[in-house]
Amino acid sequence: MKPLILITNDDGIEARGIEFLAKQVASLGDVVVVAPDSPRSGQSCAITVTNPLRLFKVKEEGNIKYYKTTGTPVDCVKLAIHGVLERRPDIILSGINHGSNSGVSTVYSGTMGAAYEGAIIGIPSVGFSLCDHSPQADFTPCKEVIQKVVKFVLKNGLPTSVSLNVNVPVGVEIKGIKVCKQAMGYWTEEYEKRVDSHGREFYWLTGYFVNTSPKGEETDEELLSQGYITIVPTSCDRTATTAIPFVKNLL
Amino acid sequence: MKPLILITNDDGIEARGIEFLAKQVASLGDVVVVAPDSPRSGQSCAITVTNPLRLFKVKEEGNIKYYKTTGTPVDCVKLAIHGVLERRPDIILSGINHGSNSGVSTVYSGTMGAAYEGAIIGIPSVGFSLCDHSPQADFTPCKEVIQKVVKFVLKNGLPTSVSLNVNVPVGVEIKGIKVCKQAMGYWTEEYEKRVDSHGREFYWLTGYFVNTSPKGEETDEELLSQGYITIVPTSCDRTATTAIPFVKNLL
Numbered sequence: 439m440k441p442l443i444l445i446t447n448d449d450g451i452e453a454r455g456i457e458f459l460a461k462q463v464a465s466l467g468d469v470v471v472v473a474p475d476s477p478r479s480g481q482s483c484a485i486t487v488t489n490p491l492r493l494f495k496v497k498e499e500g501n502i503k504y505y506k507t508t509g510t511p512v513d514c515v516k517l518a519i520h521g522v523l524e525r526r527p528d529i530i531l532s533g534i535n536h537g538s539n540s541g542v543s544t545v546y547s548g549t550m551g552a553a554y555e556g557a558i559i560g561i562p563s564v565g566f567s568l569c570d571h572s573p574q575a576d577f578t579p580c581k582e583v584i585q586k587v588v589k590f591v592l593k594n595g596l597p598t599s600v601s602l603n604v605n606v607p608v609g610v611e612i613k614g615i616k617v618c619k620q621a622m623g624y625w626t627e628e629y630e631k632r633v634d635s636h637g638r639e640f641y642w643l644t645g646y647f648v649n650t651s652p653k654g655e656e657t658d659e660e661l662l663s664q665g666y667i668t669i670v671p672t673s674c675d676r677t678a679t680t681a682i683p684f685v686k687n688l689l
Numbered sequence: 690m691k692p693l694i695l696i697t698n699d700d701g702i703e704a705r706g707i708e709f710l711a712k713q714v715a716s717l718g719d720v721v722v723v724a725p726d727s728p729r730s731g732q733s734c735a736i737t738v739t740n741p742l743r744l745f746k747v748k749e750e751g752n753i754k755y756y757k758t759t760g761t762p763v764d765c766v767k768l769a770i771h772g773v774l775e776r777r778p779d780i781i782l783s784g785i786n787h788g789s790n791s792g793v794s795t796v797y798s799g800t801m802g803a804a805y806e807g808a809i810i811g812i813p814s815v816g817f818s819l820c821d822h823s824p825q826a827d828f829t830p831c832k833e834v835i836q837k838v839v840k841f842v843l844k845n846g847l848p849t850s851v852s853l854n855v856n857v858p859v860g861v862e863i864k865g866i867k868v869c870k871q872a873m874g875y876w877t878e879e880y881e882k883r884v885d886s887h888g889r890e891f892y893w894l895t896g897y898f899v900n901t902s903p904k905g906e907e908t909d910e911e912l913l914s915q916g917y918i919t920i921v922p923t924s925c926d927r928t929a930t931t932a933i934p935f936v937k938n939l940l
Contacts, residue, residue, distance in 0.1 A: 480738040482732075488728065491892045516876075520880045546734050599873065617937045629768065639744070674793065678922040678924035684922075685847075
């Protein structure tokens with residue numbers, strides 16, 4: 439039986455990135471796309487708790503079926519498993535995201551939220567992001583790494599609780615692929631305070647990332663800036679095991 | 690100067706749990722509550738990217754100021770830092786959540802989302818949850834652990850990237866406090882498929898948690914069921930460092 443490949447994203451069913459990804463892997467298995475009906479950037483691992491969800495079939499092209507839902511990326515994975523697929527998928531892919539998901543930003547990423555969900559339910563999962571926010575982004579630089587990663591994961595699986603976060607740089611000559619850790623850091627000057635047409639204040643998210651990882655350390659942020667495609671293995675286990683002895687001091 | 694304590698939650702400004710928490714710590718510092726204007730359960734680390742946010746002062750009682758926002762728990766932390774507080778808070782508290790946030794469910798938790806945000810920006814942060822979903826829950830069993838944890842963290846801080854996830858059991862005699870790891874597992878049978886009054890199908894989230902951690906292992910799920918209050922140190926660094934050699938095989 440051909441591998442069953444489930445694909446979702448956080449840019450929504452109409453994004454170029456998800457269609458590119460589906461077409462790239464259609465030679466490796468049967469593909470089912472279940473994606474949000476509109477963009478859900480910054481949705482992290484959010485789930486829809488207090489509202490009902492809707493699920494619609496959009497189209498079928500060759501061995502690729504497209505569905506959309508009214509939910510988040512994680513909702514899409516859950517709904518696909520429970521309401522669309524007739525068997526367990528062999529792999530879950532998320533993306534290709536329009537824009538990077540490197541460093542600590544993975545915490546907010548709906549693209550990676552879907553990949554964490556895959557890891558939780560024990561299905562090998564990979565998030566792909568291109569460092570270009572444009573709706574018209576050219577995803578060609580992602581071709582090779584998609585083939586390489588998906589073939590490897592279909593053959594070898596991934597360790598328990600682990601999913602992969604793949605970022606592809608733009609505007610540079612690609613030097614190769616590196617497996618590394620995520621950069622640590624934070625976002626700063628995050629809001630513009632403005633006044634609406636009725637004289638009421640509002641805040642709009644903006645800001646920039648400050649990388650606090652030591653200079654020269656092989657993090658995704660650093661390697662992307664050097665022109666490498668980065669692959670960070672990520673975990674859905676949040677326990678900070680090494681901090682347990684410190685915290686025991688409070689007992 | 691007295692410590693500055695920022696408090697948020699995911700059940701919203703009107704929840705009993707957040708008022709209980711604010712009053713419990715008012716003797717330890719000046720308290721500013723910045724919470725969502727309505728419940729935001731399951732919002733994880735979601736941020737509001739495509740809409741403006743509003744911020745309103747609600748009331749002031751003694752040394753506790755209350756604000757509400759139209760955003761998620763993480764938005765509340767960010768907005769508090771950028772639009773409300775005149776100096777950096779010494780600690781961020783989230784909760785008390787109406788309902789548990791143990792095991793892998795922390796991935797979806799808005800309560801813990803706010804605590805992860807605190808860890809990202811380098812402020813010691815703690816999420817508190819009571820294992821009772823009722824809006825009228827009695828938070829008295831949380832009193833002692835709140836005092837103990839907040840005093841310890843104000844005095845000693847927390848390791849870089851680490852925040853604490855505190856869960857308090859109900860319906861049992863409390864045996865003590867344990868510092869431990871989170872249970873691994875997954876949710877299953879997650880949707881009820883129903884038909885609305887117009888004959889259209891919809892899905893509603895439901896299901897139950899399957900604990901896949903080895904029996905007898907000291908996880909939060911196991912210890913809560915035995916009657917212990919649990920404290921899990923959690924990390925906002927998602928890198929699965931031990932998986933790096935395995936993933937390098939794909940290069």
